Structures are given as C-alpha cells and as structure tokens.
Amino acid sequence: MLSQKVYDKPLVYFDSGATAQKxxxxxxVVNRYHSELNSSIHRGVHFLSDQATQAYExxxxxxxKFINAVHSYEIxxxxxxxxxxxxLAFSFGExxxxxxxxxxxxxxxxxxxIVPWQMLCNRKKALLKVLPFDDRGVLMVEKLTExxxxxxxxxxxTHISNTLGTINPIKEIIKQAHKAGIPVMIDAAQSxxxxxxxxxxxxxxxxxxxxxLYGKEKYLEALPPYxxxxxxxxxxxxxxxxxxxxxxxxxAGTTNYIGAVGLAAALExxxxxxxxxxxxxxxxxxxxxxxxxxxFGDVTIYGQSPQKSCIISFLIDNIHMHDAGMVFDxxxxxxxxxxxxxQPVWQHFGIDGSLRASLTMYNTTEEIDYFCTAINxxxxxxxxx
Amino acid sequence: MAPIQETEQExxxxxxxxxxxxxxxxxxxxxxxxxxxxxxxxxxxxYLIRGCQSRVWLNAEFHDGKIxxxxxxxxxxxxxxxxxxxxxxxxxxxxxIMEAKLDFIETIGLKQNLSxxxxxxxxxxxxxxxxxxxAYDAKEKKNN
Numbered sequence: 236m237l238s239q240k241v242y243d244k245p246l247v248y249f250d251s252g253a254t255a256q257k258x259x260x261x262x263x264v265v266n267r268y269h270s271e272l273n274s275s276i277h278r279g280v281h282f283l284s285d286q287a288t289q290a291y292e293x294x295x296x297x298x299x300k301f302i303n304a305v306h307s308y309e310i311x312x313x314x315x316x317x318x319x320x321x322x323l324a325f326s327f328g329e330x331x332x333x334x335x336x337x338x339x340x341x342x343x344x345x346x347x348x349i350v351p352w353q354m355l356c357n358r359k360k361a362l363l364k365v366l367p368f369d370d371r372g373v374l375m376v377e378k379l380t381e382x383x384x385x386x387x388x389x390x391x392x393t394h395i396s397n398t399l400g401t402i403n404p405i406k407e408i409i410k411q412a413h414k415a416g417i418p419v420m421i422d423a424a425q426s427x428x429x430x431x432x433x434x435x436x437x438x439x440x441x442x443x444x445x446x447x448l449y450g451k452e453k454y455l456e457a458l459p460p461y462x463x464x465x466x467x468x469x470x471x472x473x474x475x476x477x478x479x480x481x482x483x484x485x486x487a488g489t490t491n492y493i494g495a496v497g498l499a500a501a502l503e504x505x506x507x508x509x510x511x512x513x514x515x516x517x518x519x520x521x522x523x524x525x526x527x528x529x530x531f532g533d534v535t536i537y538g539q540s541p542q543k544s545c546i547i548s549f550l551i552d553n554i555h556m557h558d559a560g561m562v563f564d565x566x567x568x569x570x571x572x573x574x575x576x577x578q579p580v581w582q583h584f585g586i587d588g589s590l591r592a593s594l595t596m597y598n599t600t601e602e603i604d605y606f607c608t609a610i611n612x613x614x615x616x617x618x619x620x
Numbered sequence: 621m622a623p624i625q626e627t628e629q630e631x632x633x634x635x636x637x638x639x640x641x642x643x644x645x646x647x648x649x650x651x652x653x654x655x656x657x658x659x660x661x662x663x664x665x666x667y668l669i670r671g672c673q674s675r676v677w678l679n680a681e682f683h684d685g686k687i688x689x690x691x692x693x694x695x696x697x698x699x700x701x702x703x704x705x706x707x708x709x710x711x712x713x714x715x716x717i718m719e720a721k722l723d724f725i726e727t728i729g730l731k732q733n734l735s736x737x738x739x740x741x742x743x744x745x746x747x748x749x750x751x752x753x754x755a756y757d758a759k760e761k762k763n764n
Binding site for chain 1: 674698735
C-alpha cells in the first residue's frame with residue numbers, strides 16, 4: 236500500500252488522521268477469516284459459528300486489555316467512532332437528559348462529537364455549552380468550573396484534536412468533572428494508536444474510538460438499547476421484549492465480527508511495537524516537521540499546544556489551500572484540505588480551513604523533507620501569478 | 621466569433637502540448653490571468669456558486685442577444701477552469717450555450733484530474749451557466 240506510486244511519484248501518505256494504513260498482520264487476519272472462518276456469531280451450533288464466536292469474543296478481550304477496562308462486557312463493538320457517539324447520545328439521552336439539562340463539549344470537537352449532542356439537545360430541549368480554546372489551541376480548562384452547575388449532565392471531549400493536534404489533559408479534566416458529579420465521555424479516535432490509555436486510571440465513564448464504545452458497567456446496565464433486532468434480545472413476544480445482558484444488549488443484528496477481529500489484531504500489533512516507542516518516534520517527526528515549516532517564514536501553523544500529537548494544520552500565506560492541495564496530490568502527497576469535519580475550529584481563527592498533514596509510525600523525516608520541496612514548488616507556481 | 625466547437629478544439633490542442641498534469645496546472649494558472657473578472661461589488665453571496673469547495677462568483681449580462689459572463693474565484697486553479705468555460709461559453713446566444721456538449725472537458729481529462737468533490741464543483745459551474753442561458757432564453761421568448 237505505502238510503497239506504491241501515484242502519478243509515477245512515490246506515495247507520501249500524510250493522511251493517517253483520517254484513515255491509517257493497516258499493517259500486514261491485520262490484512263492477513265482479515266483475509267484468513269473471510270476465506271476460512273466466515274460465519275454468523277452467537278447463533279450457530281456448528282463448528283464455524285463456534286470458531287467465529289470465539290474469535291469475536293477474544294477480540295473483545297484484547298480490546299479490554301488494551302484500555303484496561305474492568306470487564307470485557309463493558310466493550311461494545313460498533314461500526315466506528317461516529318456510531319459509538321450516536322449510540323451513546325441516544326441511550327444516555329433517553330435515561331439522563333430532560334428539558335433544561337446541560338451538556339458540555341469543547342470548541343475543538345470533531346462534528347461527530349458535536350452534532351449527535353446537538354440533536355439530543357433539540358429532542359430534549361436541553362442546552363449545549365462549549366468550553367473554548369485559546370489561540371494556541373489549548374483548552375481553557377480554568378473556565379471549566381464556570382460551566383458546571385447542577386443541570387450539567389455530561390462532559391464530552393476529545394483526547395487529541397483532529398485539527399490542532401492538541402493533547403488535552405483529560406485526566407485532570409475528568410477529576411474536576413467528577414468532583415462536580417459529572418460523568419465524562421472521551422473521544423479517543425485520534426489518540427488510541429498514539430498514546431496509552433487506561434480507562435481505570437483515567438476514570439472516564441465512556442470512551443469511544445474506531446469500532447468501540449466503552450462504558451462503565453453501572454452506566455451501560457442502566458442505559459436502554461440503541462437498536463432493536465437479533466442477538467440483543469432475551470425473550471420476544473408481540474407484547475413485550477426483554478433484553479439480553481451486556482454487551483449484547485447494544486449489539487443488534489449481525490455485527491462486523493471480522494472487523495472486530497481485525498481491530499484486535501491492530502491493537503496487538505501496536506502493543507507489540509510499544510505505544511511509548513511509537514509516541515517517541517512521532518514526537519521526533521513532529522519536531523522535525525514543525526522546525527521545517529517554521530523555517531519558511533510564510534507558513535502559518537494552526538495549533539501550537541506544547542502538548543501536541545503529529546497532526547499539523549497549516550496554510551501557506553496568500554495561497555489558497557485547494558490550489559496547494561491539488562499540486563501536492565499530483566506530486567504524490569496525500570494531505571487533507573478543508574475543515575476536517577471541525578468547522579467551529581476554523582471559525583475561531585476566522586478562516587475556512589487548512590491543509591492538514593497527519594503522520595504516524597510509518598512516515599519518515601525524508602518524506603517531510605520531500606514535502607517541504609513540494610511546498611517550495613507550490614510557492615513558485617502560485618506566487619508568480 | 622468562432623463556433624463553440626472550434627474554441628473547444630483550440631483548448632484541446634493547447635492542452636495536448638503538455639505531457640503531465642503539473643504543466644497543465646501551470647497552464648491553468650496562466651489562463652486564470654485572462655479571466656474576464658467580475659465587478660468586485662458583485663463578489664457577494666448572491667453571485668456565489670453553491671457546490672464549489674473554493675469560492676466562485678459568476679455574473680451574466682445580456683447584450684444584443686448574447687450572454688457575457690464575468691467571474692472570479694479565490695483559488696487560482698479554479699479561476700483557470702472557469703476561465704476555460706467562459707472562453708467557450710461567453711458571448712454566445714442562450715441557444716448556443718444550451719446546445720453546447722462541452723466534450724472538451726472529457727477530452728482534456730479535466731474531470732478525471734479533479735477530486736470528486738472538485739469535479740462536482742465544475743458541474744455546478746456549468747449548471748449555473750446553463751441556468752443563466754435558460755433564464756435569458758425564456759425572457760427573450762416572452763419579449764418576442
């Protein structure tokens with residue numbers, strides 16, 4: 236995948252924040268299950284179904300271990316982070332949100348952690364409040380307690396901003412929220428592969444990332460199911476249905492069990508490399524990239540948090556981001572252009588969006604240097620006009 | 621003025637000189653400078669084409685049975701693309717515009733070399749131009 240050429244140029248893939256490439260181990264596992272072990276889980280009494288069920292439940296255990304949850308039934312498989320948040324917004328809202336209640340998000344959230352809550356607030360006539368960030372892209376945590384009151388029912392925020400790269404001090408924030416009796420949801424979509432996460436140490440009440448909704452047992456037990464269908468039921472009559480136990484209550488229908496097995500393989504791969512080693516390497520990439528961009532003098536970086544992940548949003552002065560993006564593409568470089576599903580972040584800066592390079596373990600400083608020559612090329616193309 | 625097909629062929633010939641898309645982008649940048657620019661006063665939401673990722677403003681005026689387009693964009697390559705469209709379609713009768721097949725877009729590979737969202741933007745530009753043609757055509761028929 237990464238060694239291919241696009242437009243006859245070696246591919247430089249700087250868009251892992253949107254979709255990361257899979258290691259061979261994951262692709263092989265997914266292929267093997269599709270070709271040898273594909274079957275319906277939790278239903279059959281035959282060999283294949285048993286094997287598939289076992290693989291699926293093993294995957295749940297791998298995820299549990301990876302985030303150090305207490306119970307594997309606190310791990311719900313979903314289709315993705317967006318579905319996890321929508322599920323929670325629905326189920327949590329059914330039980331805990333009534334008219335006049337308040338939910339707090341932050342100014343740097345991805346649309347997926349804004350819109351489901353907005354929809355919930357519209358349904359229940361509740362209020363959505365926003366914790367702002369400063370011009371460096373650092374959350375103004377000191378303003379948090381001002382937002383808290385007896386009507387606050389949930390705080391939901393991202394661990395790492397998908398636009399600014401900011402790593403938020405979530406442990407400290409969770410502590411403050413709990414002091415005020417407010418549960419917290421952490422969006423770990425951008426952090427799960429870059430930083431080690433221990434849900435018991437953090438004490439977060441909910442955590443979401445690709446394919447996973449984690450929740451503390453006491454909440455998941457209390458929440459109503461999100462979707463009805465097969466596997467999530469206990470007893471069904473036309474008058475009434477009783478629901479299955481956790482985690483199955485939240486897994487209606489045939490789940491993407493091979494996806495779950497693939498996710499587990501990815502987590503095991505990352506654990507094998509070591510999250511600390513990955514983080515250290517990415518820190519080097521970030522330092523190199525930032526230094527290089529700053530040397531230009533006419534490149535503006537959005538997101539200057541001292542605690543930052545390898546996500547770099549920037550603009551080249553007086554050159555439209557889409558002009559630059561089109562040329563990068565033809566030079567074999569994959570970057571993202573636009574608002575990156577976080578329009579409020581750009582409203583903060585009074586612009587439409589940015590170019591975004593998001594790097595990870597398979598990227599190199601050589602690629603960064605090549606990228607910088609591409610920036611020069613862009614400048615020479617558009618500045619003369 | 622040369623017929624639409626002739627202008628299209630001119631553009632095809634110009635584009636075929638270049639082997640790769642970097643050179644074609646450079647050429648679009650050159651063309652962007654020849655775009656008949658819209659009155660800055662009209663660069664507001666009323667003249668904005670919806671469906672483009674970058675901002676594109678388009679204005680049409682009717683003179684002696686022909687529609688004259690002016691436009692602008694905040695992105696230069698987009699400006700080059702709209703300059704191409706205007707070169708083919710400006711100063712034409714509504715009927716000519718409505719009947720134009722615009723095969724040159726396919727032939728020079730413009731659509732394939734834009735991302736799908738930008739290709740949609742290109743379609744939005746063409747749609748807006750055709751809407752103007754339709755409107756002036758209807759107006760003309762009503763007056764006659």
